[in-house]
Amino acid sequence: MIATLRRLAIANLLLLLALSASAAQINTTLPKSVQQALSAHKLPGDALSLVVLPLTGPGVPTYFNADVPLNPASTMKLVTTYAALELLGPTHKWHTEFYADGPLQGGVLNGNLYLKGGGDPKLNMERLWLLMRDLRANGVREVRGDLVLDRSHFVQPHLPSFNDDGGDSNRPFLVEPDSLLINLKALRFIARAEPGKVQISIEPPIAGMSIDNQVQALPAGACPDWPDVRYNLVPQQSGYSMVVTGKLPAGCSAQSYIAPLDHQTYAAGAVRAIWQELGGSIRGQDRVGNVPRQAQLLVRASSPDMVEIIRDINKFSNNTMARQLFLSIGRQYRNGTDADDAQAAYRAVRQWMTRKGIDPRHLVMENGSGLSRTERISAREMAEMLKAAWHSPYAAEFIASMPLVAMDGTMRKRLRRTPLVGEAHIKTGTLNTVRAISGFSRDQNGDTWAVVAILNHARPWGASSILDQVLVDLYRQPKSSTTAQR
Missing domain, CATH: 3.50.80.20 (D-Ala-D-Ala carboxypeptidase C, peptidase S13)
Incomplete structure (x- = not known):
């Protein structure tokens, strides 16, 4: 009996030691440099959720506020595009x-x-x-x-219309999806001022649309950064008239992309x-x-096939294309219980995540683009999805769809004068109250990490520099013996 109790005591001690060792291998605090960046911008620490997972090498994962459901803004496009790669296939076409x-x-x-x-x-x-x-x-x-x-x-x-800053509702990034979406429904207007007159052209030409050019040509002078040229669509008995007003100095031009027409x-x-x-x-x-x-x-x-489509979506954060893709998932997996294809897509994505061993309890998807006030995900769920993608047969296609730091897409102007140039594929997310990054980044040892940082706050001004600091800190992992041998 005494021997049995001793064995149980030793077993419990070993279990506690193992749990303690396991806990010691998980970091639950923010890096000091990130804390300082938050303080410098007068933002509280609990506004940020951070998960960093080592995918290669001996690194220690970080979980900070990992299980808080947050609005991820456009990083939600990673969920939509990776799900589409696996649920529709990389060669899927429309x-x-x-x-x-x-x-x-x-x-x-x-x-x-x-x-x-x-x-x-x-x-x-x-x-x-x-x-x-x-x-x-x-x-x-x-x-x-x-x-x-x-x-x-x-x-x-x-779905309710979304306009984050209350500006012009005809901006192309607000275009809603449609079964017959042509050219993202965008019109490009070009105004060129010559001495005494202003020329207005439209691309592409639209039958039934005329231009009422009321722009005043000014004498030659410095070309303004924000030209005073305005567009107003006026219905006519047969077609539409685009009334163009404003002023433009001779020798200057103005270019505007707008989407004032309905899909039909x-x-x-x-x-x-x-x-x-x-x-x-x-x-x-x-x-x-x-x-x-x-x-x-x-x-x-x-x-084009799915691989090209998701590249356009993630590199340039194209909301309308992401919403088209989300509805395409829904149409493929629609059943009699779904009210529409968005509901069907949400159900299909949740089931897909569950099959991959990811608990989607915090996941809320409205349109799959992140251009929403209701969409939610936790940093842990996003990171676990990235980890699954790293082991997917389509990992190369998925990773290559994301912006390269300091090189292209929505990351082309960030972290330019750092060692991170070309070392990370990062999707960004921005709304009035959201700043987020999500993707894959290498450290100075050449090891790859999944990184998710989501900041929700009423005033996230300057928060992009905080998220950049996350990537800089991650890159500065201690030099490993393996690196020295290289």
Whole structure:
């Protein structure tokens, strides 16, 4: 009996020692330099959540405020893009098609022309032009019926509009997703001032849109950093007029990207403008409808594959493309219980994370882009997802989609005069009350870490420099014996 008790006492002691050793290998405090950076910006320590996990080498992980659900801003795009890589596949593509419901004889389509959107996140003007050239090459010249837009691919959610700073709601990064998204619905206006007059041009051309140029040409002078040129869309009996006002010195120019049209008007206007340039005509009206079952497929265009799409999303933090991707996941995994494709995507992503051994208890996804006040995730959940991605067969594709520090994307201007140039792939996130980074970074020993730092505060001014300090501190790991041998 005494021997048995001794063995139990020794076993318990060994267990306590093991637990103590394990705890000693986890850091639960912020690096001193990060604490100092927070203090310098008058921000409390609990505003920041930080998780740093060693993926190679002997490093000690850090967990600080790791299990607090926070708004991650655009770092949520990493969840959407990695989930899409695995749930839809790296070679997944989207398709856009033209159909006809009548006979084609001698270049004349005696029926309606249908443009069916497949949710392509990157259907730009060049690819639409090529698709319509293909339509022309297949013998279509004149359409006697209507131009019908099929926008039924997604079951669209009814989400509240989001405008973080209350500015112009027509800015391109606020464009909502659509089954037939063309050129991200963006218009580029260029104003060029010559002596006595100002020229206004628009790209791409949109059928039914005219320009009312009221910009005053000033005498030649210094070109302003913020030119006084304003745009106001005014509906007309047939189409729209863009009223352009302001002042511009001779020899100066101003360029603006805006998205004032709805998806239907933009798509129909772009199609008609291109078709006219190609020598074609459409006699009927523009309307929305579904492709009939008996309709004949005329031509089809395929998007770039998933790998290129997620690169555009993560490198440049493209909100609209991320939302298209999120809805694409939902459409693929939609079932009878889902009200819309956003709800289906959220369910599918949570189930996917659970299968990977990640507890998604804090995960809240509204649109998958981070452009939201309701989306949430903990730093631990994000870091565990990055760790899983490191071991994924698609790790290379996923990591390469993120901005390279001091080199490209949203990180191109940060940490330029540090040893971190090109040493980390980091996705950024920014809202009025959020600053965040998430991705993979190497230290001076050449070992790789997963790093997640999310700061939520009413006044996060200057907080990007705090997050940069996280990366600098991580890079300065103690020199290892392995490094010395190298």
